[in-house]
Amino acid sequence: MQRYFVEPSNMGEREVMIEGNDVKHITRVMRMGVGDHIICLNNNGREVLAQIDKVENHRLVAKIVKEHKNLSELPVSVAIAQALIKGDKLDYVVQKCTEFGAKAIYLFASDRSVVKWDQQKSAKKIARLKKIAKKAAEQSGRLFIPDISFTSHLVEATTEVEMRLFLDEEKAKKHDHTGLFDALHQHPSSLLAVVGPEGGLSEQEKTIFCEHGFQGISLGPRILRSESAAIYTLSALSYHYELSR
């Protein structure tokens, strides 16, 4: 069944109001109308089954039929920090990180990032990436849309995170692959994984991360592209927390 995130303020006790592009999607693309059922989420922990009750031009009202229990979130709050990479690859990272369960995505300009964002550019880009994340969260059955932000101060922006990791090709070259496994066995309540750009993180960046308690980890013996690393990490976390006994 179709799923739509709405503003928390638009989900009441008995009714949900849907506005904007989703109205068009429901009525034109899905060709649904009064009496049809949809799933609505408030991105605040609430998922409900609702029946369309009123359809106007730019808004739609649905009566809440049932509260759903959504068990689709990873048991650990996982954030990904992705160095800026070329546009379409960044779209892809955001879509997949959402699909694979990330709770937050930080974008940052790494020393070796070829792509540069100014403040104005970043605002537009983030708005676009938020739409991609919303759609991916709806399609993958997530209870939350990951927060997406551009930061120039990654270390300071993530001090709340209990365990901070960064992907370190040097560990891989030394065949030292057990860092992630050992990290997860410390049972962190929240976790951040920093992914470098195509050229990898610079020595200076790694030094700063280490000075702030970040741990370098390997993702195995194969050289992963920048846009693949976060997906590998989230899959490994899902396997560890959700598929293992």
Added chain:
Amino acid sequence: MQRYFVEPSNMGEREVMIEGNDVKHITRVMRMGVGDHIICLNNNGREVLAQIDKVENHRLVAKIVKEHKNLSELPVSVAIAQALIKGDKLDYVVQKCTEFGAKAIYLFASDRSVVKWDQQKSAKKIARLKKIAKKAAEQSGRLFIPDISFTSHLVEATTEVEMRLFLDEEKAKKHDHTGLFDALHQHPSSLLAVVGPEGGLSEQEKTIFCEHGFQGISLGPRILRSESAAIYTLSALSYHYELSR
């Protein structure tokens, strides 16, 4: 350093001969010439460091300087069977499955595959996908390029594989997520994971798979796109076999 797969017959005891597009890539794109070093692989278990010795128009000869030990392959032979999906997504699956360590990729027309291939079309498509796999294998440091084939008889084509799994959304809906973990603890020497198309595998397909000893598994509580499932599976396998103690 740049890596190039060559025909086994082109790698001798002391010399490697490179032909075709790779010559252009080495001389024009990388602007390398006599005296420069490259890594060559014969897709047959051999990786060598070689120094360019002669450059002609359409061929290049490099002297073998050193035999390399390549440890980039998964300890278990993993094959992915991907139902036909739209072209660019299939390119992506092949690139990522190569990057993430698949030994073979079977493409098959699933009951719910929207895309259809005839024999002529499939030959062209496979040739194109083999190029994508070669490039991805070179970039990710693989020792082997995965075999890519289109089959109308998936069950018969994979009888040699010790453990055959298929992704089953029904298991996920029942919150029965430990199938993959349990399967890996049976220590199979070779493994196949079947991924359905956008609409998933049909009930009939699942029945046939079960009749032939395939096991249905869940990839966790989130709904993954068809093009994401193989990547999740390979990442989980890598974490299990390469990153865990």
